[in-house]
Amino acid sequence: MKEGPDIAQIGALIGDPARANMLAALTGGRALTATELAGVGGITVQTASTHLAKLEAGGLLAQRKQGRHRYFTLADEAAARLIESMMGFAAGRGHLRHRPGPKEPALRKARICYDHLAGDYGVRMLDSLISSGSIDAVGDGLALTEKGESDLKCIGIDVGALRSSRRPLCRSCLDWSERRAHLAGSLGKALLASFLDKGWARRAAESRSILFSPEGDRQFLKLFPLETN
Amino acid sequence: MKEGPDIAQIGALIGDPARANMLAALTGGRALTATELAGVGGITVQTASTHLAKLEAGGLLAQRKQGRHRYFTLADEAAARLIESMMGFAAGRGHLRHRPGPKEPALRKARICYDHLAGDYGVRMLDSLISSGSIDAVGDGLALTEKGESDLKCIGIDVGALRSSRRPLCRSCLDWSERRAHLAGSLGKALLASFLDKGWARRAAESRSILFSPEGDRQFLKLFPLETN
DNA sequence: TTCATACTTCGATCGTAACCGAAGCATCGC
DNA sequence: GCGATGCTTCGGTTACGATCGAAGTATGAA
Structure with missing residues (x-):
C-alpha cells in the first residue's frame, strides 16, 4: 500500500483540464510563455502561474527565463513520452x-x-x-x-x-x-x-x-x- | 485547445490516491474483489464502489462477476502499460x-x-x-x-x-x-x-x-x- | 423462509484546490 | 528617472468530488 512510486501525484498533475491543455500544447515542441499557456488553458495568468509552478515542481516542465518572458517546455523526452x-x-x-x-x-x-x-x-x-x-x-x-x-x-x-x-x-x-x-x-x-x-x-x-x-x-x-x- | 484526446480525464482518474493505490495493486496481475481493493485504497467499500465504477467507465479496469463477488483486473495490456x-x-x-x-x-x-x-x-x-x-x-x-x-x-x-x-x-x-x-x-x-x-x-x-x-x-x-x- | 455476505445507490458533509481581483516584483523601452 | 509589460504572491470565494452512514439490491448458505 505504500510501496513503489507515487503515480497519484503526476496523475493529479495531469488530471486538471487547464494543466492538461497546457501540456498538450507543449507537445508541439515549441517553447511557450506563461501568458500563452494561460490562453490555451483558458484561465488567467495568475492561475496559470500557480499551475506552471506545480508542473515544474512535479518534473513535467522546464522553464527558461529570457528577458521578462518565461518560456516553458516539457522537461525532457521522458515527460514528452x-x-x-x-x-x-x-x-x-x-x-x-x-x-x-x-x-x-x-x-x-x-x-x-x-x-x-x-x-x-x-x-x-x-x-x-x-x-x-x-x-x-x-x-x-x-x-x-x-x-x-x-x-x-x-x-x-x-x-x-x-x-x-x-x-x-x-x-x-x-x-x-x-x-x-x-x-x-x-x-x-x-x-x-x-x-x-x-x-x-x-x-x-x-x-x-x-x-x-x-x-x-x-x-x-x-x-x-x-x-x- | 480542443483538439486531440482528453488526457485530463484519465489523469484525474489516476490522480486520486485511493484509485492510484488500487491500480498499483492490480499491477500485481491478480484479480481482486471490491472489498480487497477498498482495503488497499484505505477507504470504505461504498467509496471504493464509486471509484471502481469510474475506473471501469474510463476504460482502465475490467470486472468479472463471479457469484456475489466482483473481481477487478486492469482492463488490458494497454492499461497495464x-x-x-x-x-x-x-x-x-x-x-x-x-x-x-x-x-x-x-x-x-x-x-x-x-x-x-x-x-x-x-x-x-x-x-x-x-x-x-x-x-x-x-x-x-x-x-x-x-x-x-x-x-x-x-x-x-x-x-x-x-x-x-x-x-x-x-x-x-x-x-x-x-x-x-x-x-x-x-x-x-x-x-x-x-x-x-x-x-x-x-x-x-x-x-x-x-x-x-x-x-x-x-x-x-x-x-x-x-x-x- | 431467513439470515449473512458482497456490493451499489442515495444523501449529506466536508476539505481541498482551482479560480480571480488586487497588489507586488522584475525587466524592458524611453 | 518614468510608465508599460510579463509574471508571481496573497487573500478570499466557490465549486467539485471524495468520503461515509444508512438504506437498498443481489447472491449464497442454512
Whole structure:
C-alpha cells in the first residue's frame, strides 16, 4: 500500500483540464510563455502561474527565463513520452475532447508531435521506410538498417552524428489520430527538421499543423511511396 | 485547445490516491474483489464502489462477476502499460510514497509486474538473455533470436504458441526499483509462469513479491548467469 | 423462509484546490 | 528617472468530488 512510486501525484498533475491543455500544447515542441499557456488553458495568468509552478515542481516542465518572458517546455523526452502515451491511451478509449470525425483535416494530415512528424504523413513515412528496407520493425522496436543509413545520407541526414546523442535513434510513437505508429527518436526529429529546412513544409503559426507546400508535398510523396500490394 | 484526446480525464482518474493505490495493486496481475481493493485504497467499500465504477467507465479496469463477488483486473495490456510507464516516470522523478532505500528487500529482489518478473532478478534475466545472444536489443526494442528460440525450447517454452497471440512476444518494461529494463510481453509472462510451474518460486500471499526457493534460486542463477567482464 | 455476505445507490458533509481581483516584483523601452 | 509589460504572491470565494452512514439490491448458505 505504500510501496513503489507515487503515480497519484503526476496523475493529479495531469488530471486538471487547464494543466492538461497546457501540456498538450507543449507537445508541439515549441517553447511557450506563461501568458500563452494561460490562453490555451483558458484561465488567467495568475492561475496559470500557480499551475506552471506545480508542473515544474512535479518534473513535467522546464522553464527558461529570457528577458521578462518565461518560456516553458516539457522537461525532457521522458515527460514528452509520458504525455504521448497518455494521449494514445485516451484516444484508444474514445476520450476525445471534441466530437470525433475529420474536424481538423490539416492536423490529421501532418502535425508535429513534440519534435517529429505525426499524422497521416508521419505514419506513411514510417510505413514506407519499413517496406523499403530502411528500417526494421523487429520485436516491438525499430532499428535502422545499413541500407537505411546510406539512403538517409543521400538526402542529407548524418546518422553518425545522431548516434552520438544519448537519445535513441529510432523510437515508435503511437498516433492518436491514426492509431498507428510513426517514427520518433532523434531520427524522426532530424527528418522533420530536414523537411522544414528544405522548404518542403513549415509550421503553422498557431496550431500544431505542419503545412506542406505543393512542391514539398510532391517530393515527400515521391520519397516515401506507399507499398501497393 | 480542443483538439486531440482528453488526457485530463484519465489523469484525474489516476490522480486520486485511493484509485492510484488500487491500480498499483492490480499491477500485481491478480484479480481482486471490491472489498480487497477498498482495503488497499484505505477507504470504505461504498467509496471504493464509486471509484471502481469510474475506473471501469474510463476504460482502465475490467470486472468479472463471479457469484456475489466482483473481481477487478486492469482492463488490458494497454492499461497495464500506462500504469507501468507512469510508475517509471514517477520513480525517475523521486515521487516515492515511502522514504527511499532498500525498505522491502524481497520486493526489490523479485516481484511480479502485471504478469512477468521484475526487480533485480527480472533485470538480471534480461541482461543474461541479451549477453548470451538469445535476445537482440535492437533500436529501442527487443527481438528473440533463433538461438534464443531453440534455447527456450530446451527449458520447455513453446515460442510458436506464444507467437500466435496478438500480444507482442518481447517488450521491455522499465523497472521502478532498478531503473533498468526487464522483459515483458508474452515471453516474459511465459518465463515467469514456467518458474512458478517448476516450483522454483511462488507468489507471496499479500504482496507482489516472488519468493524463490533455495533450489529455485540456484537453478535461476545458473540458467541466467551474469556477464562478468 | 431467513439470515449473512458482497456490493451499489442515495444523501449529506466536508476539505481541498482551482479560480480571480488586487497588489507586488522584475525587466524592458524611453 | 518614468510608465508599460510579463509574471508571481496573497487573500478570499466557490465549486467539485471524495468520503461515509444508512438504506437498498443481489447472491449464497442454512
